[in-house]
Every structure is written in structure tokens, then in C-alpha cells.
Amino acid sequence: SQQGEEDPQALSIQEGENATMNCSYKTSINNLQWYRQNSGRGLVHLILIRSNEREKHSGRLRVTLDTSKKSSSLLITASRAADTASYFCATDFQGAQKLVFGQGTRLTINP
Amino acid sequence: DAGITQSPRHKVTETGTPVTLRCHQTENHRYMYWYRQDPGHGLRLIHYSYGVKDTDKGEVSDGYSVSRSKTEDFLLTLESATSSQTSVYFCAISESMGIEAFFGQGTRLTVV
Numbered sequence: 001s002q003q004g005e006e007d008p009q010a011l012s013i014q015e016g017e018n019a020t021m022n023c024s025y026k027t028s029i030n031n032l033q034w035y036r037q038n039s040g041r042g043l044v045h046l047i048l049i050r051s052n053e054r055e056k057h058s059g060r061l062r063v064t065l066d067t068s069k070k071s072s073s074l075l076i077t078a079s080r081a082a083d084t085a086s087y088f089c090a091t092d093f094q095g096a097q098k099l100v101f102g103q104g105t106r107l108t109i110n111p
Numbered sequence: 112d113a114g115i116t117q118s119p120r121h122k123v124t125e126t127g128t129p130v131t132l133r134c135h136q137t138e139n140h141r142y143m144y145w146y147r148q149d150p151g152h153g154l155r156l157i158h159y160s161y162g163v164k165d166t167d168k169g170e171v172s173d174g175y176s177v178s179r180s181k182t183e184d185f186l187l188t189l190e191s192a193t194s195s196q197t198s199v200y201f202c203a204i205s206e207s208m209g210i211e212a213f214f215g216q217g218t219r220l221t222v223v
Contacts, residue, residue, distance in 0.1 A: 006153075031209045042201060042214030043154075050209070088153060092208050097161045098169065099144060099205070099212055103153035 004032075004089045004102030012108040019076045021105040023089030024069075030092050032065055034074050037086045037104070046074075046087075079109045114138050117202050117215035124222055130189040132218050134202030136182075142205045143185040144212070145169075145177065147198040154201065160185055192222045 007022045023032070031050050035043040049056045049065045049072065056063045062075040076083055088104045114137030124130050134143060142161055146154040146169075156169030158177040166177050174196060178186045189196055199219050205212040 033211065040217075042216050043203075043212075044214070045211035048209070048211060090212075097142070097208060098156060098159045098167070099142075099203070099208075100156055100170070101146070101154035103151070 004091050004100060006087070006089060006102045006105045008105060009103065010106045010108070012110060013079060015079055015081055015109050015111050017079055019079050019083070019107055019109075021074045021087050021107070023072045023074070023102055025072075025089075025091050025093070025102075026070065028067075028094045030094055032063075032072050033090045033099075034061075034063060034072075035088045035090060035101075037088065039085075043088060076107075079107075081109050081111055083107060084109045115202060115204055115213055115215045117200075117218050119218060120216065121219045122221070124192050124220070126193060126222055127191050130192050130220065132187045132200055132202075132220070134185040134187070134204075134215060136185075136204045138204060138206070138213070139182055140204040140206045140213075141182075142207070142212075143179065144203040144205075145175075145185065145187045146201045146203065147171065147196075148201060148217075149198050157187065157200075189220075192220075194222050196220065197222045 033048045034046045037043045060077045065072045086104045090101045116135045118133045144159045145157040155171045160166045160179040202215040203212040
């Protein structure tokens with residue numbers, strides 16, 4: 001089974017609103033990453049948070065990590081139409097040399 | 112953009128035929144991955160490599176094999192293609208664990 005599971009599977013909001021997506025995982029991790037995928041294209045890296053970090057910011061992105069709950073959230077503030085995409089979390093976990101992705105959240109920003 | 116190229120970009124093949132997809136990188140990255148993407152399943156790891164001739168299975172490896180005889184190339188082979196292997200296949204590379212991975216543009220494979 002997949003390491004990361006995103007919630008919700010789909011999210012539709014108005015432009016200018018904030019979007020929050022969540023990711024849960026099952027085993028202890030070293031790092032957690034978030035990626036974006038525009039329709040039909042390859043994934044693009046957004047941000048990485050290490051297991052000893054609790055929060056990280058990059059522009060309009062804010063990522064939190066709660067290792068006790070084995071969960072992470074991605075917040076996109078002041079959303080824009082160009083943020084419409086699918087968002088995936090990915091984990092590399094202790095004792096393994098692989099990067100495992102979740103099912104993704106499809107975000108739609110309505111003008 | 113990271114130098115990663117997948118070939119072919121599109122392929123239609125018949126059930127029972129062998130198919131090989133190629134991932135080529137010019138970044139000298141150690142790690143290479145093959146994923147498949149299907150609606151409702153996100154990206155699922157098929158096989159990965161952590162060095163030349165060092166490969167391991169992912170979550171959905173049945174029916175697939177891989178080879179990595181040199182740093183720059185990671186080949187994914189479907190020994191006898193089935194309709195359930197119709198999917199979009201993505202290759203990814205990373206220099207090490209714990210840093211970002213770079214993705215190819217994907218290969219759309221249709222098995223008829």
C-alpha cells in the first residue's frame with residue numbers, strides 16, 4: 001500500500017481564498033516533499049520538510065509536519081487560477097531508499 | 112530544467128508483445144525511479160535504482176523488469192504487455208535521498 005494518502009481527493013475554491021491539503025503516512029519518515037502536476041505533465045517539486053522540522057515556508061506555500069500524527073499539510077495562500085493542478089506528497093522513510101507518492105489532491109481555482 | 116528524457120513519448124502496442132521504455136539522464140544522478148500513474152491511484156512506484164546495476168522492486172512490480180547498466184539509462188521492460196498496463200509512465204531522478212526529484216515528461220502507453 002502507498003505510504004502517503006492525501007485528503008481531500010478534490011478541492012474547488014474561489015480565487016483569492018486559501019487552499020489546504022493534507023497528507024498522512026504510515027511509517028517513520030526521513031523527509032516529506034510536496035509536488036505539483038499540471039494536467040498531462042511531469043511533477044514539479046514545491047517544498048521539502050525534514051522529519052525534525054515542524055513548519056516551512058516558501059512564497060505563498062506553508063507546509064507543516066506532525067510526526068506524532070504522521071501527517072503533513074500544505075497551505076496555499078491567496079490562491080490564483082494558475083494554482084489549478086494536482087498536488088502530491090511524497091515520503092522517503094527510514095530504512096528504505098525509495099520515494100513513495102500518495103494519490104494526490106486535485107485543486108481547482110475558480111475565477 | 113533537469114536533463115531527463117523519456118522515450119518513446121507515446122506508444123500503442125498489442126497484448127502479449129514486449130515493450131521497453133527508456134529513461135535517459137544527463138545529470139549523473141544516483142537514483143532513478145519508474146512510476147505509473149492511473150486515475151484514482153496517484154503515482155505508484157514500479158521499480159527504482161540506487162546505482163548502476165542496483166535495482167529494487169516498488170509497490171507494483173509484477174509484470175515489469177528493469178535494467179541499469181550505466182548511470183544515465185534506466186530501462187523499464189514489460190515482458191508481455193497486458194491491457195492492465197495501459198498507463199502513463201513517469202521516470203524520475205534524484206541526486207540523493209532527501210532532496211528533490213526531477214521528473215520526465217511521461218510516456219503514454221496503450222495496450223490493445
